[in-house]
Amino acid sequence: xxxxxxxxxxxxxxxxxxxxxxxxxxxxxxxxxxxxxxxxxxxxxxxxxxxxxxxxxxxxxxxxxxxxxxxxxxxxxxxxxxxxxxxxxxxxxxxxxxxxxxxxxxxxxxxxxxxxxxxxxxxxxxxxxxxxxxxxxxxxxxxxxxxxxxxxxxxxxxxxxxxxxxxxxxxxxxxxxxxxxxxxxxxxxxxxxxxxxxxxxxxxxxxxxxxxxxxxxxxxxxxxxxxxxxxxxxxxxxxxxxxxxxxxxxxxxxxxxxxxxxxxxxxxxxxxxxxxxxxxxxxxxxxxxxxxxxxxxxxxxxxxxxxxxxxxxxxxxxxxxxxxxxxxxxxxxxxxxxxxxxxxxxxxxxxxxxxxxxxxxxxxxxxxxxxxxxxxxxxxxxxxxxxxxxxxxxxxxxxxxxxxxxxxxxxxxxxxxxxxxxxxxxxxxxxxxxxxxxxxxxxxxxxxxxxxxxxxxxxxxxxxxxxxxxxxxxxxxxxxxxxxxxxxxxxxxxxxxxxxxxxxxxxxxxxxxxxxxxxxxxxxxxxxxxxxxxxxxxxxxxxxxxxxxxxxxxxxxxxxxxxxxxxxxxxxxxxxxxxxxxxxxxxxxxxxxxxxxxxxxxxxxxxxxxxxxxxxxxxxxxxxxxxxxxxxxxxxxxxxxxxxxxxxxxxxxxxxxxxxxxxxxxxxxxxxxxxxxxxxxxxxxxxxxxxxxxxxxxxxxxxxxxxxxxxxxxxxxxxxxxxxxxxxxxxxxxxxxxxxxxxxxxxxxxxxxxxxxxxxxxxxxxxxxxxxxxxxxxxxxxxxxxxxxxxxxxxxxxxxxxxxxxxxxxxxxxxxxxxxxxxxxxxx
Numbered sequence: 001x002x003x004x005x006x007x008x009x010x011x012x013x014x015x016x017x018x019x020x021x022x023x024x025x026x027x028x029x030x031x032x033x034x035x036x037x038x039x040x041x042x043x044x045x046x047x048x049x050x051x052x053x054x055x056x057x058x059x060x061x062x063x064x065x066x067x068x069x070x071x072x073x074x075x076x077x078x079x080x081x082x083x084x085x086x087x088x089x090x091x092x093x094x095x096x097x098x099x100x101x102x103x104x105x106x107x108x109x110x111x112x113x114x115x116x117x118x119x120x121x122x123x124x125x126x127x128x129x130x131x132x133x134x135x136x137x138x139x140x141x142x143x144x145x146x147x148x149x150x151x152x153x154x155x156x157x158x159x160x161x162x163x164x165x166x167x168x169x170x171x172x173x174x175x176x177x178x179x180x181x182x183x184x185x186x187x188x189x190x191x192x193x194x195x196x197x198x199x200x201x202x203x204x205x206x207x208x209x210x211x212x213x214x215x216x217x218x219x220x221x222x223x224x225x226x227x228x229x230x231x232x233x234x235x236x237x238x239x240x241x242x243x244x245x246x247x248x249x250x251x252x253x254x255x256x257x258x259x260x261x262x263x264x265x266x267x268x269x270x271x272x273x274x275x276x277x278x279x280x281x282x283x284x285x286x287x288x289x290x291x292x293x294x295x296x297x298x299x300x301x302x303x304x305x306x307x308x309x310x311x312x313x314x315x316x317x318x319x320x321x322x323x324x325x326x327x328x329x330x331x332x333x334x335x336x337x338x339x340x341x342x343x344x345x346x347x348x349x350x351x352x353x354x355x356x357x358x359x360x361x362x363x364x365x366x367x368x369x370x371x372x373x374x375x376x377x378x379x380x381x382x383x384x385x386x387x388x389x390x391x392x393x394x395x396x397x398x399x400x401x402x403x404x405x406x407x408x409x410x411x412x413x414x415x416x417x418x419x420x421x422x423x424x425x426x427x428x429x430x431x432x433x434x435x436x437x438x439x440x441x442x443x444x445x446x447x448x449x450x451x452x453x454x455x456x457x458x459x460x461x462x463x464x465x466x467x468x469x470x471x472x473x474x475x476x477x478x479x480x481x482x483x484x485x486x487x488x489x490x491x492x493x494x495x496x497x498x499x500x501x502x503x504x505x506x507x508x509x510x511x512x513x514x515x516x517x518x519x520x521x522x523x524x525x526x527x528x529x530x531x532x533x534x535x536x537x538x539x540x541x542x543x544x545x546x547x548x549x550x551x552x553x554x555x556x557x558x559x560x561x562x563x564x565x566x567x568x569x570x571x572x573x574x575x576x577x578x579x580x581x582x583x584x585x586x587x588x589x590x591x592x593x594x595x596x597x598x599x600x601x602x603x604x605x606x607x608x609x610x611x612x613x614x615x616x617x618x619x620x621x622x623x624x625x626x627x628x629x630x631x632x633x634x635x636x637x638x639x640x641x642x643x644x645x646x647x648x649x650x651x652x653x654x655x656x657x658x659x660x661x662x663x664x665x666x667x668x669x670x671x672x673x674x675x676x677x678x679x680x681x682x683x684x685x686x687x688x689x690x691x692x693x694x695x696x697x698x699x700x701x702x703x704x705x706x707x708x709x710x711x712x713x714x715x716x717x718x719x720x721x722x723x724x725x726x727x728x729x730x731x732x733x734x735x736x737x738x739x740x741x742x743x744x745x746x747x748x749x750x751x752x753x754x755x756x757x758x759x760x761x762x763x764x765x766x767x768x769x770x771x772x773x774x775x776x777x778x779x780x781x782x783x784x785x786x787x788x789x790x791x792x793x794x795x796x797x798x799x800x801x802x803x804x805x806x807x808x809x810x811x812x813x814x815x816x817x818x819x820x821x822x823x824x825x826x827x828x
Contacts, residue, residue: 172196172207175307179300180209184280187293190261191281193253195222195230196308197274199435201407203230206308210281211254219253224407228252230277233265234405237274239298240265244285254281262286266297267404268305272346272354274404275308277301327439331361334441340366344440346403347381357382357399357440367446388416399433399440408434416444465567471499472560487544487567489536499548499561507533507541517546525550525558531568543572595661614641616649618713620828622801626774626809626820628659636663636704637772637819638671642678647713650678653821654706654747655725655772666702670695670747674708684708684721685757688744692723692755695748703748707770716827718760718768723747726776726787729794730760731767731804736794738787767801767826769794774820775812789813801826 086108093104172194180192191210195203201224208216222228229252233240242248242263245255252263262282267274278301327345334341343361346354362378377385382396389395395416398409411431432443467484471477478496485492488505497505500522503514510532517530527549534544548563614621621641628635636656643649652674656666673694677687687708695702707728709720720728720739724746727739744755762768776786793811798804801824808822 172307175304176207176209183300188282189280190283191254193279194304195277195279197234197276197406199406200224201405205253208253215254229263229265230279233267233277234274237267237404241286241289252279258283260285264297266301268301268308269404270302270305270309271348271352272400272404275305278304327360327437330436330439330441334361334363337363337443338365339443339445342442344382344399344442345438354400359385360439399442402433402435403440406435467565469496470560470562474559484565487542487565489538489540505535507535521548521550521561525552542567543569616643618828619649619711620801620826622805622824624805624809624822628817628819635659635819636667637774637821638667639821639823640671640675641823642675644678646681649711651709651711651770651823651825652706653770653772653823654704656702656704670704683757684710684719685755688721688723688755689753692747692753696751701748703746705746711825716762718762719757721755721757723755726773729769729791731769731794734795736791762827764827767804767824770823772819772821774814774816774818775808775822777814777816777818779815
């Protein structure tokens with residue numbers, strides 16, 4: 001990876017002269033040796049050269065002088081930082097070679113000449129090989145990916161220069177300046193912020209570079225629980241690499257300067273404890289970075305952590321506000337608590353990583369769930385004493401997080417697991433974990449059975465709107481719970497109402513039952529209950545049920561009364577509403593029954609279930625009408641058999657869609673209309689066409705099916721037509737078959753419809769059956785299966801036509817509870 005600028009200046013073959021201007025007091029260290037090209041980063045922005053006119057003026061000359069001195073100061077600072085790295089490399093050679101400083105300097109010069117690089121770059125290589133620390137690992141990974149010698153030397157030098165500047169800095173502000181100048185600006189970053197994490201979860205801006213001073217002042221302190229970019233890194237304990245701030249909506253320092261720029265926030269911690277956050281700003285959206293860049297930023301955050309740790313120690317020594325007591329004072333504090341408490345200190349391994357917490361102190365209230373004495377637990381490691389703490393309860397993870405972030409943890413009714421003789425036991429307790437300086441205080445309060453039952457009782461009384469009382473009749477002392485004060489609409493600091501004064505707070509109409517209640521309890525000394533209307537001081541009336549029982553002493557004398565009040569207003573109004581609903585339902589059922597009765601009477605008046613057969617010479621006619629099994633399903637099935645003036649016999653059946661009074665009245669209209677139209681002498685197809693117009697225009701757009709037939713006795717010919725109805729069935733000898741399915745829409749479907757006619761010549765003994773779908777329709781079978789059953793029943797014809805129709809109704813398997821009409825015609 002190549003950088004946009006040379007952070008340490010170009011390499012020089014020859015010696016570098018000292019600056020001609022005198023060194024300023026702000027310059028750190030002396031000038032570098034002639035063969036030492038120190039870091040000389042470019043200024044933050046290009047400086048426009050002064051024009052001849054402006055440079056000739058006093059202000060122009062002053063500005064040019066200030067700029068020159070600024071470059072010299074930066075050069076001197078860079079050379080001093082480079083000298084520190086060179087001197088560190090000399091010290092390493094003195095220790096490794098066992099020689100003096102002068103010999104180490106000559107050895108360093110010879111090795112530099114052999115490597116063909118500068119003294120500073122070779123010194124950094126010596127430091128990396130000797131240290132083998134996080135920066136060295138990051139440098140190796142970065143250099144392996146870069147692959148070039150120039151990138152290798154540049155990256156190593158600027159990382160070590162940033163480390164040197166941070167270690168030599170006397171405050172975190174100087175650390176931020178060094179990180180931005182040496183390590184982050186070559187990566188394209190424009191600003192950096194170093195946040196210190198407080199014990200209460202707050203964030204303090206202890207160092208920044210690249211942000212305007214006013215912006216840094218405004219963000220000096222971030223209270224706990226305020227969501228920012230740094231806060232997310234602190235709470236999630238992981239680096240936050242945000243490609244653009246505008247997509248997160250999180251506030252942070254410098255947001256308005258670069259609203260669409262990238263932002264990185266990395267926790268800065270050592271030994272498992274997070275001391276703060278390193279936040280870096282880019283001016284443009286940040287593309288996904290390679291792993292070596294991510295590791296480099298993590299190493300810089302760890303470098304900040306050491307500085308923040310020192311900052312925290314200095315702050316503790318200054319006794320600033322919010323600093324918690326040391327471990328010894330924390331142990332004294334734990335001994336004064338009434339709950340079991342453990343004082344925990346971090347336990348780290350050889351590499352400085354947190355692996356466990358040691359139980360430094362156990363207070364006197366401590367009770368081990370496994371029954372072990374305090375001496376066994378005190379001084380042990382937390383996971384050794386309580387291995388189940390890392391299991392389902394996640395207690396250890398909670399302690400570790402509090403130690404790392406400083407944010408306290410509180411939990412109610414947390415389940416704790418412990419091992420007793422290798423048997424896991426569960427305990428429910430309230431947990432409190434907080435960090436105090438370099439220690440963690442763990443408190444728990446095991447749920448008491450009596451307190452738990454009292455809490456359940458309190459919740460039950462609140463949910464049931466029940467208030468309890470007890471009244472001592474000898475001393476006059478009255479005890480109410482809070483719920484009873486709430487029922488009466490009184491403040492808990494008010495005076496309770498004596499039982500004898502209860503009628504004064506009730507509705508006047510309830511005086512009689514309340515008087516009976518008081519006589520039963522106070523004079524007859526028996527338990528009693530009563531319901532009354534309580535009139536509260538706020539004008540609200542509540543329906544209350546009171547239950548009381550007398551308390552007698554050993555001599556059988558009454559000395560106290562205890563009981564409860566229950567608010568039954570909701571139940572009362574529910575009963576009132578339910579009674580009104582019952583009355584309305586009964587009225588509706590009465591109306592429906594009367595309506596169905598009238599409908600049934602209308603239907604039976606038009607088509608009685610039993611009717612005398614029509615007497616026609618040479619023709620035997622029988623009809624059957626079976627009403628629905630329930631009166632609530634009065635349908636629109638109808639039939640008609642009549643001899644017309646022309647001598648033809650009109651035979652028809654029909655079925656109006658729907659049930660109730662509408663279907664019955666529509667059936668009457670269609671039946672009478674067809675009888676009147678048949679007098680015209682028109683054929684069955686024309687009659688159905690006219691009847692369709694009636695159904696569509698004159699009956700409220702009802703729909704119906706029908707079969708209409710005209711029988712000519714002289715010719716023994718049956719002309720028939722159908723409107724969406726099942727075709728008639730012809731029974732001839734031992735065979736039964738349906739007539740052809742000629743075309744014809746149901747009545748009322750379209751304004752104009754044409755109905756096809758068919759003729760059938762009958763012989764002596766032939767029977768024609770016309771029926772509605774109530775005879776064969778089933779919910780679990782198709783129409784074809786039901787029709788096949790009808791044909792099988794019709795084939796076994798009894799002697800008479802009436803017997804045949806009765807047989808059809810008897811063996812019908814219909815299950816729709818619908819009306820049924822059957823018209824049978826037999827030629828004799």
